[in-house]
Amino acid sequence: MNPIEHLWDELERRMKKHQPKNQDQLRQTLQAEWEEIGSDVTEKLVESVRSRLYECYRMKGYPTKY
Structure with missing residues (x-):
């Protein structure tokens, strides 16, 4: 995560x-x-935070693919 x-x-x-x-x-x-x-790697990771948080919310705290 x-x-x-x-x-x-x-x-x-x-x-x-x-x-x-x-x-x-x-x-x-x-x-x-x-x-x-490269900054592209770090930018991609920063941008992925939103989807990671949404997945955690969607799964109600249960394990996610992250």
Whole structure:
């Protein structure tokens, strides 16, 4: 239900391409990949909030497809 979870999933998918050797490389790679996630991805997630809330309301709090 939480759109931020989808953003974390996207970052995780991107990080699987890398194998940082130390904490500094990990930090740099995370930041670079985070910056590469386009605004279109975040805009889509923000726009999906309304439909997520409506689905929750429609299902009267029961599980949804999200």
